[in-house]
Amino acid sequence: MFGTSGVRGRFGSDVTADLALSIGRAVASDGADRIVLGRDPRTTGDLLADAAAAGARECGADVIDLGLAATPTIARSVGWQDADAGIAVTASHNPPEDNGLKLWEPSGQAFGKDHREQIARTVQNGEAGSADWEAVGSRTAWNGAEDRHVAAIVDAIAAEPDSGLADLEVVVDVGNGAGGITVRALRELGCSVTALNERPDGHFPSRPSEPTEENLAALGSVVGAADADLGVAHDGDADRMMAVDETGRFVGGDALLALFATDAVEGSAAGSQVAAPVNTSLAVDDALAGVGADLVRTRVGDVFVAERASQPDVGFGGEPSGAWIWPGETLAPDGPLAACRLAKMVADGGPLSAMVGEIEQYPIRRDSREVAEKAATMERIRSAATDEYADAADSDVETLDGVRVTTDDGWFLVRASGTQPLIRVTAEAREAGRADELLAAAHGLLDDAIVE
Structure with missing residues (x-):
């Protein structure tokens, strides 16, 4: 039932309202008395969120509903709301006809293998039990999640020395997804921001949701024409972030991983190891060796990177596909945080093309x-x-x-x-x-x- 990124597949066949109802029941029956719920803008998201909320409430859990929200906002909100679990209704970078559900711990980490398997067994065996009619859970809205997330990002960046970003020009391609929070955070940090495809639309009409080199050609053109310092882009739920440099050239995921990793561990009191999956380039090993750090390889999937990044010897975790984890902030891949950290790095040591050019890259x-x-x-x-x-x-x-x-x-x-x-x-x-x-x-x- 669960893959490396939760339940995900074609709506109506792989992912149904009945499945969402059962997962809501299972999470509540597993001991979650308070559950944070949110969704990306897919057209089937509100339906599945309603079903998951109904299942959780039927089994006695209270639901705090964020409505439309980025997945990292949902993950962080579990802890902020003193909740026991989070449910994000999203298919991340998949096409619009897909949807899914991803489950989150209070630490901001996705459910691990054992916890996922427990939920799957409960669903498959029909073991969830309904609460008494007088003990069903409530459903209340929380409209402050995005504000809290923006404040957390701004605090993390502004707390660093020489954090002035006032002279930076950034283009943000939201891709009609849930990542508008990045526009807000960069502006609060002082950047001049041009937003592309900012209106949420579950059909993703502007480009396919996955922020690949092919799909970000328009972003590159706008950055080059506007003489901006960089461009950043998200997938549908904004857990991923990819970038183009000031010339409009796409920055590969391995190069971004090397930049983020060396910045995180160099001169830091955090762990001197970096967690990344088995498909990571040798270029990252070489870059880390230059700052006295090591790469620890994990299984592919942000859940596995996060598990390793939760250990005290790891200062950063990431995947070349665009998932970036700063364990001191959150164990969830946080695309908006990544965008702001990259902007800070460019402000301090850019241009981005020169930073990328210093990384030894291999075929x-x-x-x-x-x-x-x-x-x-x-x-x-x-x-x-x-x-x-x-x-x-x-x-x-x-x-x-x-x-x-x-x-x-x-x-x-x-x-x-x-x-x-x-x-x-x-x-x-x-x-x-x-x-x-x-x-x-x-x-x-x-x-x-x-x-x-």
Whole structure:
């Protein structure tokens, strides 16, 4: 039921009002007496939020309803409201016909594996029990969540030395999602902000929700034409943030990860390790080595990065897909916070293009293939990779998440998507030709292993 990012899929088949009702019941029956609820602007969001609220109230929980809100706002609000759990109705960066539900702990961290499995068992076994008619929960609105989130971001940035941002020009592409909070926070910090696609619209008419290089071409054009210092963009629920530099050029996720990570740990009293998934570039390892820090690899998914980032030796966690976690602030990926931190970094040490240019970057290849039987295919790949590479003197095989083969001059990763019927292939080396060879080797394993 739960993937790496909660429940997510096509509305009406994978995700239904009945499922949302059952999840609301299960969260309340699991011991949550007070639940924060919010949603992104998808057209099916209010319906699913109503269902989740009804299920939770039926089982005796009180619901604090934020209405339309960014997912990091919802996650932070669980603690702010002294609640026991949070429910975000969102499909994040997925297309508009999808929706989903993601569950949050009071720490701001997403439900871990054991907690997700407990909720799934309760739903599947129909174990949630209704409260007495006189003990059903209430549903009240809280309209102050966004204000509280803006204040928290401004306080975090303004507390740092030389935090003046008054001369910075920033373009923010909200993408018709829930990330308008970024516009507010940057303006309160003193930036001059141009907002694109700011009106929430669950059809995402301006661009696809995922902030990829292809989808942010218009943002790059506006930044270049306006002579702005940078551009930032969010997905539908604003847990992700990606950027373009002052020339309008897209900044890759690995480069952003290296920038954020080194800034977070260099000269900091926080942990000297950075948590990032197994598909992270060698460029991040090299950048961290330059400031005396180490990269600790996790499974792919912000929930796994957050779990590792909750440990005191970790000062930052992130994913190249655009999820950035500062554990001293929150264990939720916070796109608006990331946007403001990047603006602060540019104000202090920009331009952004020069900052990115200082990072040693290597050829990295990413591909995917639709596969019906992911689990069976991956089991064959694990077996074949172990036979071929595990005993070789110049290679190593790890199966933390999928199959990662490391050689003396690069690596490749083959892993099943946690949310889609895909197997993803990634390869990297310090030379382009070698990266192509490693990608071909990974595809060879996949070709031989596909189970139809």
